[in-house]
Amino acid sequence: MTQNLFNWRLLILSLISYSLVSIAAAPSEALELALDSSNNFKIGDTISVDVTIDSALSLYGVALDLAYDKDIVSVVDSDEITVGVQPEITEGPALDSDGEVTFLRSALVDQLQGRLVVGNVRAGQVAGIDIASNQTIMTITFKAIAPGSIEITSQPKTTTLRNGDLRQIPIDSLIGTSIVITLDPGDIAGNGTIDLTDVILALQVLSGFDIGNIKIYSSADVNGDNRIGVEEAIYNMNYIANNP
16 A cells, blocks of 8 residues: 555656656647636535646646645545545546556645645557547546635646657646535535534524634525524524424
8 A cells, every 4th residue: 555655656746747857848739738617516515627638749648736725625535445535536538548558646745635646647658649629638526615716726837748758748728727615595504514503503693602713604694694693593493394
């Protein structure tokens, strides 16, 4: 397990390191590497982010260095039994459409949410592959864990594409994706459910009770006044009664 993780990180870092070496760039037309997803989600939703490329000649490998707000979204763990987070990433058709073997490896930096490095390469001494318009390289799965608006981006200095000769393919445009996570009305605690906790919080706010460091989401109000009060307490009691 430890050796495998080391090898995966080595593969990813070796791809990323190419972007820091001054070598001749492969000829290319303007190229766009983009992160793409739907925009609006609720807490608890899974978020599929596609990494797409508009076109490329002789593409051999891709290295990404993704940054995101760990308090708003988290990378989904595909294997909760294994120690550490095993990012849930599905390879797209771009690099293996001709049937060649590919490797996809990923890891959270320091095993902490907020930074994800990914390497996807064709295996062995094979030529790169020509990419047609708007093909998906991979899909990364996140989970919405708190309300808010965020950008998921790949860092320009450590994002790189390589051709079959391991020369850099210029990236003309590197586009992130914007994601908005909202609350259901009444979800005062912001945990994706409406239960007795939300009723108690509404009553505590209404009575002026000191709730300490507990976070209250006023955007969960039910009547559009952006405040928590008696309307939210009544709404939540009715909701719980009708949704046992």
